Amino acid sequence: MSGKRVAIYPGSFDPITYGHLDLIERAARQFEELAVAVLEHDSKEGAFPLSERLAMIRESVSHLDNVRVASFDGLLVDFARQEDARLILRGIRAVSDYEYELQMALMNRKLEPDIETVFMLPSETYSYLSSRLVKEVCRHGGRIDEFVPPHVAVRLRSMLGPGARNS
Ligand SMILES: Nc1ncnc2c1ncn2[C@@H]1O[C@H](COP(=O)(O)OP(=O)(O)OP(=O)(O)O)[C@@H](O)[C@H]1O
Numbered sequence: 001m002s003g004k005r006v007a008i009y010p011g012s013f014d015p016i017t018y019g020h021l022d023l024i025e026r027a028a029r030q031f032e033e034l035a036v037a038v039l040e041h042d043s044k045e046g047a048f049p050l051s052e053r054l055a056m057i058r059e060s061v062s063h064l065d066n067v068r069v070a071s072f073d074g075l076l077v078d079f080a081r082q083e084d085a086r087l088i089l090r091g092i093r094a095v096s097d098y099e100y101e102l103q104m105a106l107m108n109r110k111l112e113p114d115i116e117t118v119f120m121l122p123s124e125t126y127s128y129l130s131s132r133l134v135k136e137v138c139r140h141g142g143r144i145d146e147f148v149p150p151h152v153a154v155r156l157r158s159m160l161g162p163g164a165r166n167s
């Protein structure tokens with residue numbers, strides 16, 4: 001194992017929002033290296049194909065030297081081990097996130113006792129933001145510019161906005 005403090009931030013990022021980015025920027029200041037990891041076969045039905053999710057994340061984190069973007073399939077702890085990471089980063093927005101996150105963190109600890117899950121809180125400005133809600137707002141023609149970077153907003157509108165091919 002390299003001595004570096006590598007953390008993995010897993011999720012579906014469908015698409016990345018300012019809430020995710022807030023956490024990524026905080027974590028990039030705390031850990032030597034952060035790998036944002038997109039789950040390939042998600043049980044949630046995605047709006048964006050994996051390649052587009054990765055592209056949107058890469059464009060959003062290009063100003064951060066110690067952040068890289070990857071995708072994984074299978075068990076998160078296996079991916080973490082493969083990446084030499086002993087920290088899993090997750091975000092908690094509200095009490096509603098807590099129960100699910102607790103279950104997952106304890107299961108991952110059972111599977112791999114050497115890997116710790118750490119939780120971070122976003123700025124309160126973003127504590128209500130989820131990819132699902134942003135998509136919902138976009139589908140109905142609402143303003144999404146405060147929730148996602150401009151390049152993501154453009155892709156969201158053409159994918160889901162009123163009159164889009166998939167709306
Ligand atoms: N606004 C936010 N603030 C803090 N953490 C967040 C925020 N949005 C997502 N996260 C956290 O990021 C991780 C990955 O989340 P995920 O990819 O499921 O995003 P999501 O916005 O919850 O998407 P969905 O609406 O599809 O569930 C989770 O730990 C989630 O709690």
Ligand SMILES: [Mg+2]
Pocket residue numbers: 130
């Ligand atoms: Mg979620």
